[in-house]
Amino acid sequence: xxxxxxxxxxxxxxxxxxxxxxxxxxxxxxxxxxxxxxxxxxxxxxxxxxxxxxxxxxxxxxxxxxxxxxxxxxxxxxxxxxxxxxxxxxxxxxxxxxxxxxxxxxxxxxxxxxxxxxxxxxxxxxxxxxxxxxxxxxxxxxxxxxxxxxxxxxxxxxxxxxxxxxxxxxxxxxxxxxxxxxxxxxxxxxxxxxxxxxxxxxxxxxxxxxxxxxxxxxxxxxxxxxxxxxxxxxxxxxxxxxxxxxxxxxxxxxxxxxxxxxxxxxxxxxxxxxxxxxxxxxxxxxxxxxxxxxxxxxxxxxxxxxxxxxxxxxxxxxxxxxxxxxxxxxxxxxxxx
Amino acid sequence: xxxxxxxxxxxxxxxxxxxxxxxxxxxxxxxxxxxxxxxxxxxxxxxxxxxxxxxxxxxxxxxxxxxxxxxxxxxxxxxxxxxxxxxxxxxxxxxxxxxxxxxxxxxxxxxxxxxxxxxxxxxxxxxxxxxxxxxxxxxxxxxxxxxxxxxxxxxxxxxxxxxxxxxxxxxxxxxxxxxxxxxxxxxxxxxxxxxxxxxxxxxxxxxxxxxxxxxxxxxxxxxxxxxxxxxxxxxxxxxxxxxxxxxxxxxxxxxxxxxxxxxxxxxxxxxxxxxxxxxxxxxxxxxxxxxxxxxxxxxxxxxxxxxxxxxxxxxxxxxxxxxxxxxxxxxxxxxxxxxxxxxxxxxxxxxxxxxxxxxxxxxxxxxxxxxxxxxxxxxxxxxxxxxxxxx
Numbered sequence: 226x227x228x229x230x231x232x233x234x235x236x237x238x239x240x241x242x243x244x245x246x247x248x249x250x251x252x253x254x255x256x257x258x259x260x261x262x263x264x265x266x267x268x269x270x271x272x273x274x275x276x277x278x279x280x281x282x283x284x285x286x287x288x289x290x291x292x293x294x295x296x297x298x299x300x301x302x303x304x305x306x307x308x309x310x311x312x313x314x315x316x317x318x319x320x321x322x323x324x325x326x327x328x329x330x331x332x333x334x335x336x337x338x339x340x341x342x343x344x345x346x347x348x349x350x351x352x353x354x355x356x357x358x359x360x361x362x363x364x365x366x367x368x369x370x371x372x373x374x375x376x377x378x379x380x381x382x383x384x385x386x387x388x389x390x391x392x393x394x395x396x397x398x399x400x401x402x403x404x405x406x407x408x409x410x411x412x413x414x415x416x417x418x419x420x421x422x423x424x425x426x427x428x429x430x431x432x433x434x435x436x437x438x439x440x441x442x443x444x445x446x447x448x449x450x451x452x453x454x455x456x457x458x459x460x461x462x463x464x465x466x467x468x469x470x471x472x473x474x475x476x477x478x479x480x481x482x483x484x485x486x487x488x489x490x491x492x493x494x495x496x497x498x499x500x501x502x503x504x505x506x507x508x509x510x511x512x513x514x515x516x517x518x519x520x521x522x523x524x525x526x527x528x529x530x531x532x533x534x535x536x537x538x539x540x541x542x543x544x545x546x547x548x549x550x551x552x553x554x555x556x557x558x559x560x561x562x
Numbered sequence: 563x564x565x566x567x568x569x570x571x572x573x574x575x576x577x578x579x580x581x582x583x584x585x586x587x588x589x590x591x592x593x594x595x596x597x598x599x600x601x602x603x604x605x606x607x608x609x610x611x612x613x614x615x616x617x618x619x620x621x622x623x624x625x626x627x628x629x630x631x632x633x634x635x636x637x638x639x640x641x642x643x644x645x646x647x648x649x650x651x652x653x654x655x656x657x658x659x660x661x662x663x664x665x666x667x668x669x670x671x672x673x674x675x676x677x678x679x680x681x682x683x684x685x686x687x688x689x690x691x692x693x694x695x696x697x698x699x700x701x702x703x704x705x706x707x708x709x710x711x712x713x714x715x716x717x718x719x720x721x722x723x724x725x726x727x728x729x730x731x732x733x734x735x736x737x738x739x740x741x742x743x744x745x746x747x748x749x750x751x752x753x754x755x756x757x758x759x760x761x762x763x764x765x766x767x768x769x770x771x772x773x774x775x776x777x778x779x780x781x782x783x784x785x786x787x788x789x790x791x792x793x794x795x796x797x798x799x800x801x802x803x804x805x806x807x808x809x810x811x812x813x814x815x816x817x818x819x820x821x822x823x824x825x826x827x828x829x830x831x832x833x834x835x836x837x838x839x840x841x842x843x844x845x846x847x848x849x850x851x852x853x854x855x856x857x858x859x860x861x862x863x864x865x866x867x868x869x870x871x872x873x874x875x876x877x878x879x880x881x882x883x884x885x886x887x888x889x890x891x892x893x894x895x896x897x898x899x900x901x902x903x904x905x906x907x908x909x910x911x912x913x914x915x916x917x918x919x920x921x922x923x924x925x926x927x928x929x930x931x932x933x934x935x936x937x938x939x940x941x942x943x944x945x946x947x948x949x950x951x952x953x
Contacts, residue, residue, distance in 0.1 A: 258908075286908025288916075312911065380799070385884030385901075387686075387909025409687065413909040416685035421801060421895050422884030424905065431754060436799065 249277030256290020256303030305389020350402025355419035382441035385422025472500030478547035706807025762800025825859030
């Protein structure tokens with residue numbers, strides 16, 4: 226009986242191994258959770274169009290993605306924030322950042338009797354710093370003429386889990402608010418001067434909904450999918466802009482100098498209608514793949530992603546790369562080995 | 563004794579095969595069942611060998627099987643030690659970086675920012691990591707949970723074993739066990755959507771008005787537990803230490819309750835009958851006859867509940883407020899060790915940051931061991947020298 230079982234199991238293992246060998250290519254990647262919906266759509270569509278290619282992506286977070294690609298555990302990584310110079314230097318493989326889509330972060334609020342609000346950059350920073358503590362503060366009133374603001378204490382809600390959303394938001398505040406830059410700074414998790422933490426976009430949105438007088442920030446996609454109203458932010462050109470797919474793409478297009486390694490922050494971009502709290506999200510790809518066959522597949526996938534994949538991005542509320550950037554990225558992909 | 567067992571024993575005593583170990587086994591059985599074995603030889607009916615005996619005779623030598631079985635079981639037991647050692651060593655090795663930077667102060671330092679004079683325990687951007695608020699949050703929320711859950715659990719167990727009408731006992735016990743089967747994320751969601759608003763709008767205002775009332779401040783102000791800086795001072799967010807403690811209490815309630823019930827129903831009826839016969843009221847009977855005999859088991863179940871409360875992650879992370887601060891008020895926001903690991907591990911790309919998170923894991927490991935050791939010590943102190951009164 227047991228012998229039979231062993232034989233059967235042996236056969237099963239053999240079969241599994243054989244089928245793994247027969248399947249042409251299996252790529253694995255790991256990293257950011259923010260672009261996971263579009264990535265999984267791309268990967269399944271690409272696999273359907275290219276039989277034998279299987280791309281497996283684990284959305285374990287940017288930190289995990291960076292760690293796994295730098296130690297060579299996966300074929301590609303993904304991150305919402307660019308890698309630091311030290312991280313790049315510590316990597317086993319020489320890596321390049323490939324921007325894939327754009328995302329944005331929007332301020333959401335729950336103020337009694339108020340449905341629409343505008344925030345100028347320094348006011349937004351001072352609210353999250355805890356310097357402005359009441360909704361009827363003259364500085365908020367100045368930004369919102371005609372809006373009747375209640376005398377309500379401001380509750381700050383932030384992300385409790387480390388996230389790319391926090392990175393983008395704090396990157397923006399670091400650029401526009403000196404005290405923020407000298408205080409909390411930018412990162413995926415911060416030492417928040419004020420407020421309480423909710424887990425994930427849904428946690429922040431849930432707390433904002435529950436606590437009167439609260440303000441928080443979520444991804445643009447999350448707010449759009451769940452029909453949450455959000456505030457407008459004043460951009461560099463002086464216009465009040467609400468987060469939108471077009472505004473985000475324009476932000477990327479209006480950045481004058483995109484460096485060759487694409488490690489660039491596009492928050493506070495100069496374009497007239499550019500939404501200021503926007504960012505790229507990147508795939509981390511080895512310049513010279515250790516396994517040439519896999520490298521070839523990955524290169525082909527990246528090519529497909531930039532040429533055909535971009536068209537379906539906006540269905541999922543992501544912003545596509547502007548043409549200038551897409552053309553540049555395509556050239557970088559050709560140079561991969 | 564059922565008849566089938568008798569059948570096994572009788573032929574053993576009659577067939578006289580020279581196998582010393584079997585005969586010893588047989589003798590012990592004879593002691594255990596004196597009446598049956600003494601009466602059976604008198605019944606001279608021929609008995610055929612039982613199924614078990616037939617199998618034992620046919621299988622050949624068992625020495626190898628016995629020894630390898632023993633070895634296998636030893637490996638199983640050793641694997642537990644192996645796993646613990648592997649976890650501990652991995653935690654120690656991976657937390658070296660933060661250990662070297664912060665030393666032992668990591669666990670107890672009340673770090674204050676030199677510029678702002680505000681306490682900063684956890685600043686991933688600046689690379690400052692101290693674990694004190696997380697330790698505090700884990701211990702205090704678990705303590706609150708125990709304070710709420712233990713009386714409820716023991717009370718419900720007493721009702722179920724001693725007073726409950728038979729008709730209700732089954733359903734009530736089933737519902738208690740059902741509570742234990744609910745995943746902690748579901749508890750967390752329930753806490754966020756139901757418990758927290760309930761606390762914020764109905765329960766906390768009552769607690770605040772009692773504890774912060776003038777009369778309470780006048781009479782009990784010296785304790786430091788009442789008033790604006792007391793147990794229920796500060797801003798009422800709904801979230802915070804109390805919410806975490808309440809949800810933990812709900813989660814550990816079924817564990818403590820069902821184990822306590824098992825222990826109490828294991829107390830022999832003779833104890834209860836004796837107490838009642840001597841003129842005890844029902845409460846006295848429960849106190850002297852049942853609770854006293856079951857106390858070790860009850861403490862054990864409380865320890866198991868505490869273990870779950872200390873390690874609980876998701877539900878706590880969803881309601882504790884996730885703010886690394888230390889405040890006396892139960893309404894204030896806090897943080898716990900497991901919550902910070904779950905929240906920040908996946909995005910921690912900096913080596914020191916990661917190492918600090920792993921060191922928090924190590925702290926949690928050590929705290930659990932210490933709490934368990936303390937609890938065992940407590941049990942030992944209580945039971946030392948007292949003979950077991952069962953039978």
